[in-house]
Amino acid sequence: MKIEKIHHVAYRCKDAKETVDWYVKNLNMDFVLAIAEDHVPSTHEPDPYMHVFLDAGGGNVLAFFELPTKPQMGRDENTPRWVQHFAFKVKDRDALLEYKAHLEANGIDVLGVTDHSIFHSIYFFDPNGHRIELACPDPEEEALVKRLDAVKWDMLEEWSRTKRAPKHADWLHAKELAEVG
Incomplete structure (x- = not known):
C-alpha cells in the first residue's frame, strides 16, 4: 500500500473568481474545473460552496473553496x-x-x-493572504541534498530530544547569514 501522489490540495478563498483570475494572471496556472453545490457531499450539510481547481503543473492541482455563508476567513494567529x-x-x-x-510589475x-x-526562493501573498513560495533548484542541488540526507535522522532525533536546532546542516544558510551580519 503506497500513496501515488497528492490528488489536490484545497484551501479556502475569499472570492473564487478573484482567486482564479489572480492565479491565472500571476502564476500562469490553468483553470481546470469548478464544482458548486448547495450540500456538502461528504457530510450532507446544507452549505453552498464554489470549489475551483487550478493546474499547478506536473499533475499537481491546487484547489480553493469559497464559502459565502461562513464567517470571514481568518488564519491561525498562533502560527x-x-x-x-x-x-x-x-x-x-x-x-x-x-x-x-x-x-x-x-x-x-x-x-x-x-x-x-x-534551492533559491521568492515569497509573496495571494489575495486571500496565503503565502506562496516559488523555488528553483541550485546547480549543486543533488550533492547538497545528499549531504542533508546523510544527517536527517540524527537531526530529527536530536530535535525530538532537545527542541533546539541541531547544527548538522548549519552550512545551509551560512552564506546568507554572513551577508546579513
Missing part, C-alpha cells in the same frame, strides 16, 4: 505567517527572476531571492 505556504518549483534561476519581475510585493543552498 507565524511565514510557516504555512504553498511552494511551487520553477525550472531555474532565470525563470525565478522572470516571475519576480512579472509579479512586481503586477504590483505584488516580493521578498527574496533567498538562497537556501539547495
Whole structure:
C-alpha cells in the first residue's frame, strides 16, 4: 500500500473568481474545473460552496473553496505567517527572476531571492493572504541534498530530544547569514 501522489490540495478563498483570475494572471496556472453545490457531499450539510481547481503543473492541482455563508476567513494567529505556504518549483534561476519581475510589475510585493543552498526562493501573498513560495533548484542541488540526507535522522532525533536546532546542516544558510551580519 503506497500513496501515488497528492490528488489536490484545497484551501479556502475569499472570492473564487478573484482567486482564479489572480492565479491565472500571476502564476500562469490553468483553470481546470469548478464544482458548486448547495450540500456538502461528504457530510450532507446544507452549505453552498464554489470549489475551483487550478493546474499547478506536473499533475499537481491546487484547489480553493469559497464559502459565502461562513464567517470571514481568518488564519491561525498562533502560527507565524511565514510557516504555512504553498511552494511551487520553477525550472531555474532565470525563470525565478522572470516571475519576480512579472509579479512586481503586477504590483505584488516580493521578498527574496533567498538562497537556501539547495534551492533559491521568492515569497509573496495571494489575495486571500496565503503565502506562496516559488523555488528553483541550485546547480549543486543533488550533492547538497545528499549531504542533508546523510544527517536527517540524527537531526530529527536530536530535535525530538532537545527542541533546539541541531547544527548538522548549519552550512545551509551560512552564506546568507554572513551577508546579513
